[in-house]
Amino acid sequence: MTLIELLQERAYTAAQLKAHPLTAEMAKDFDQLHAIWLQVMEQEIALAEAVVTTEARARFVDGQLDQLLGLILKTVLERVDGDRGAPLYVRLVGKQKPSEVKRPVLGEQLELMRSWVTPLRELADPELQAHAETLAECVAQADEALAAQQAAEQQLTAFSERGDRRAFVERMSTLRRATFNRLTTLPRRHPDAGLAPDFAELFFQTSERARTPTLAGIEANIRRLEAQLEKQRAVLQKLTAKRSASEQARIEAERQLIQAELDVLEREHSDRQKRIDTLRAQLPK
Numbered sequence: 001m002t003l004i005e006l007l008q009e010r011a012y013t014a015a016q017l018k019a020h021p022l023t024a025e026m027a028k029d030f031d032q033l034h035a036i037w038l039q040v041m042e043q044e045i046a047l048a049e050a051v052v053t054t055e056a057r058a059r060f061v062d063g064q065l066d067q068l069l070g071l072i073l074k075t076v077l078e079r080v081d082g083d084r085g086a087p088l089y090v091r092l093v094g095k096q097k098p099s100e101v102k103r104p105v106l107g108e109q110l111e112l113m114r115s116w117v118t119p120l121r122e123l124a125d126p127e128l129q130a131h132a133e134t135l136a137e138c139v140a141q142a143d144e145a146l147a148a149q150q151a152a153e154q155q156l157t158a159f160s161e162r163g164d165r166r167a168f169v170e171r172m173s174t175l176r177r178a179t180f181n182r183l184t185t186l187p188r189r190h191p192d193a194g195l196a197p198d199f200a201e202l203f204f205q206t207s208e209r210a211r212t213p214t215l216a217g218i219e220a221n222i223r224r225l226e227a228q229l230e231k232q233r234a235v236l237q238k239l240t241a242k243r244s245a246s247e248q249a250r251i252e253a254e255r256q257l258i259q260a261e262l263d264v265l266e267r268e269h270s271d272r273q274k275r276i277d278t279l280r281a282q283l284p285k
Contacts, residue, residue, distance in 0.1 A: 003041050003165070006172060009205055010034065013176070016203040022186055022193065023203070029175055033168075040168045047156040054149035061145045062105045064138055065113060072116070072131050073098055079125065088123075092116055094248075106146050114139050176204065 001009070014030035017023045073092065080086035093101055093112075101109055113135060120132035159165050183200035186193070196202075 001169075003037065003044060006169065007034075007037055007041075009176075010037065010172065012205045013179070013203050017179075022190060023183065026179055026182065029179070033172060033175070036168055036171070040164050043159060043164055044156075047152070047159055050152040051149070051156055054145065054152045058106050058142075058145040058149045061138070061142045062109070065106075065109060065142060066102045068131070068135055068138055069098060069101060069109070069113060072120070072128070072135070075127055075131065079128075091119065106142050110139065110142050110146070180204065 010030050010033050014027045017027035017030065073089070076086075076089050076092065077084070080089055083089065101112060103109070117132050117136045117139065120128045120135070123129065180200050180203075183203060187195040187197060187199050
């Protein structure tokens with residue numbers, strides 16, 4: 001339940017207790033919960049705001065990476081006469097379209113562009129080398145933004161699952177159960193009051209009986225979750241296959257680049273060896 005729903009539950013029960021002369025004195029415990037609820041709500045708002053703030057920062061940095069990606073690929077295409085099959089271009093993005101690379105927010109795109117820094121620095125191209133330095137700074141900012149976002153999310157999760165919010169929920173649940181048990185004794189203790197057998201349930205918006213799960217409900221939830229899980233597995237399989245193909249393309253492009261450089265060096269070595277042999281033959285005896 002959300003804190004707002006818990007507030008409504010608390011207020012409803014407190015009002016019902018105050019309205020009946022046999023239960024009015026039980027309301028004070030629920031009134032005392034309100035001050036605690038305010039403190040917990042204030043904490044949750046602060047933590048939720050931190051999550052949104054860090055997410056906004058991550059999206060801003062992601063936008064900078066997107067712009068830099070476009071700029072780098074544009075420069076590379078200028079160097080290879082627009083050939084998207086050129087080894088250097090394929091080495092950077094494989095067979096993916098730039099729009100496909102940009103889709104994850106500081107996900108695979110960040111790791112992919114992180115791998116660009118060293119190759120771009122090693123190129124004998126001042127403009128691409130400058131892009132490499134800008135990219136290195138942007139990657140560092142992305143790492144910082146991502147770490148802050150993850151920390152904020154972890155703090156909110158800890159607050160909800162183990163912190164003050166969890167403590168408040170348990171305290172309220174304990175009070176509700178204790179109050180419900182006390183209320184169930186009133187029809188027997190006051191037989192002349194004409195109290196209905198389900199008298200205790202009237203004091204709770206969500207009765208204890210209504211919260212009891214049914215077998216049919218659980219089975220329906222399992223089917224729904226299994227269907228969602230199957231869809232996510234299909235998406236994961238598709239993304240994994242796409243990433244594998246892209247990675248293979250980048251590896252092949254890198255191999256071609258290394259092989260091309262090796263061929264040049266071998267030709268230079270062969271030409272120099274021939275020149276050495278010629279000069280040796282010309283040496284006066």
